[in-house]
Amino acid sequence: MADHTRPVIEETTGASAKVADAPESWPVERSEERYRGAKCGMRTDWVEMPGANGDGRTVAARDYMDHPGAAAIVALDDQGRVLVQRQYRHPTRHTLWELPAGLIDGEGEGPLATARRELVEESSLRAATWHKLPDFFPSTGFSNERIHVFLARDLSEVPAEEIDFVREHEETDLAAEWLPLPEAVRAVLEGRLHNGATVIGILAAHAASQDGFASLPAASDD
Structure with a gap:
């Protein structure tokens, strides 16, 4: 009997194989x-x-x-819940529920190293398992910003004495919630979440969960 509970991922062939973004510089x-x-x-x-x-x-x-680029993290705990954090964003005049994220601005730091650092600094968490989710350009006509999104699992808390970071400004008012992944998807589809990396990360993680994340590539800064 056919298994209709999981999507069938077919090999990309023919005309559809041509639909892929590629670097180019005029x-x-x-x-x-x-x-x-x-x-x-x-x-x-x-x-x-x-x-x-x-x-x-x-x-x-x-x-x-x-723009230097950024990294965002879908932190998924062992109960299948995703971490979202509320932060004030002055340009939008909104408080937004977002994934942990930050700029790739550390000396010699790549996207994965930034993701690891931001997860500790914003959430006091480490992850033993990292996978790559789709990266994207949020505003291609206006900015060269590229946001790299990662799935982080097998989470553990970082003791306070190991965190060499002091939150300031908007980050002093962070609030956190753990949402079951299907509820997070519902929040996206009902228009309750608006941050681009959060929308893409939640939907991508939910799609990838259908085969137990087996189709995701392991994350690497190589």
């Missing part, structure tokens, strides 16, 4: 940094582009936010 005539702040900058590139109707080439200015 020539930049010149580039100018307009602003540099603590977390990101603003830059204008003058990019060589095809002319109208394919007639020659032209140069167009493109403004964008220059």
